[in-house]
Amino acid sequence: DTGVSQDPRHKITKRGQNVTFRCDPISEHNRLYWYRQTLGQGPEFLTYFQNEAQLEKSRLLSDRFSAERPKGSFSTLEIQRTEQGDSAMYLCASLGRRHTGELFFGEGSRLTVL
């Protein structure tokens, strides 16, 4: 499978714990995006990487959230001191250099904070 891969698919945690999600984009895609989706809503932009550089962060990304893409390949999204309001689907998408502008999304990582 050469699509966008996300891990884990589901995470249940207690409030106050830290969680980390991983995204592996389509091979050689240099642009990577994180989105958050709550029930009944469309995805909301969180952050964007071009290669290893984080070029834009939404105001939704509080200081408890941090995203990295250290080698310009996979990316991680960490949430520290989780709160119940962090419960959502976290979606990753990627886009290549020779692109039509079409974003490809992974299956998402669903977080439930108890």
Add this chain to the structure above:
Amino acid sequence: KQEVTQIPAALSVPEGENLVLNCSFTDSAIYNLQWFRQDPGKGLTSLLLIQSSQREQTSGRLNASLDKSSGRSTLYIAASQPGDSATYLCAGKGGYNKLIFGAGTRLAVHP
């Protein structure tokens, strides 16, 4: 600031009907517009991408149009089937190829 609105929020139809899903956006300076399908608990599957210079795109029973001047896009589904039941999302692309999504239209096609 780009805002995307989708109407209706939910739709229930009998199998075989032709459907029109509506999407409107506030900033006409979009780079392109993309339609997605999302099944419950799943990620997004890209259906159609319309570049800003294009008026429409077709894939099988799906046809999407784009009118930048009026800030509207429509997704037309011909001869709907129960397997089409899902949430359909439209998204306009602005700077950094960042997508701004609508809240989606939940479609149920019953036999």
